[in-house]
Amino acid sequence: MFRSSQERQKERVLKRHAVLQAAVRMFNERGFHATSLDDVAASLGVTKPVIYHYLGNKDQVLFECVRLGLTQIREAAVAARAAEGTGLDRLKAFLRRYAEVNMDDFGRCVIRTGDETLSPESRREFRALKGEIDRDMREVIAEGVADGSIYAKDVRLTAFTLAGALNWPARWFDPEGPESRSEVAAAMVEILCEGLRRRDGAGNSV
């Protein structure tokens, strides 16, 4: 009859996530400004105060969506840095996951959210989180340069170039299309790491 505190806690987490999932899809489809929390609430069959209860106002809901996306990427960075192999191997693993997250709901929301959309406090934290990921990427590249597996004249610009290329699928990837997220991610990472020079029969540049 009465639910345990643990059950209530679990239900709270599930409901909160359902709200975020409904919100992020609307933000991605319609744009943040064209989405109201009333629409989000209606799509879940609840009222706006329920959303306030679980998450807060519209800026807070957006911030939670982008925080979730950035957390997924940060986890990928930590995993890649702890992995075996050369710097280039670790970078490729990180980049593939980075691209996959950017094609998923919360990652897409990170990419589609301009700094100026967030409130000043949320913006500060958004930038700080993105800065950590940028630092991770530069460190993996620098490790590859140090172990001789990566050539990079300018580590910072290399990181920006890779990240930019892998951010963009957030705008064009179609989950209903013929290729999966991980197929597109792997193919893009191959293009970026190997470049465009023609290869010999063994796949080496000539």
Add this chain to the structure above:
Amino acid sequence: MFRSSQERQKERVLKRHAVLQAAVRMFNERGFHATSLDDVAASLGVTKPVIYHYLGNKDQVLFECVRLGLTQIREAAVAARAAEGTGLDRLKAFLRRYAEVNMDDFGRCVIRTGDETLSPESRREFRALKGEIDRDMREVIAEGVADGSIYAKDVRLTAFTLAGALNWPARWFDPEGPESRSEVAAAMVEILCEGLRRRDGAGNSV
């Protein structure tokens, strides 16, 4: 005393461009939704009806801004396709100019404008113009594959990868920073075309 029709026409073009220049900077700095045509008019010391006279409503002003940016990129594509050299040479020339435009006011506005921000008619034309540029890029890549200067397993995905990487500086490039647009563009194009494999003394991949 009386200006000739030619002088009036020239003045009209100059005033129209001044409005677009003021508008694009505000859109880029504050975001489209946070910018009102009253702010744009005030920054030029005119009233909103002056802007309506030269350009129309806010959606029309935004569309003219993105049209200008896309036109600059289209011109670069046409110039690169008519140039001498291998497909890879022509692709590099196009990509450098593509990146430069994206770091400039109107190009930045193209990148920062999500489809959903525009009215349905403007959106259709915006997508059509972007589609032409995408086609140009694929054709230059395909020419390079045909003449043996470019290796690309998937021309479409290669074009998307290159374009994405070179769109992104619209978000981070700082015109007050130590590097010029053309320096950043050239360095990024080099990273993308050459890849990340370590090189021998002659700069070739090993």
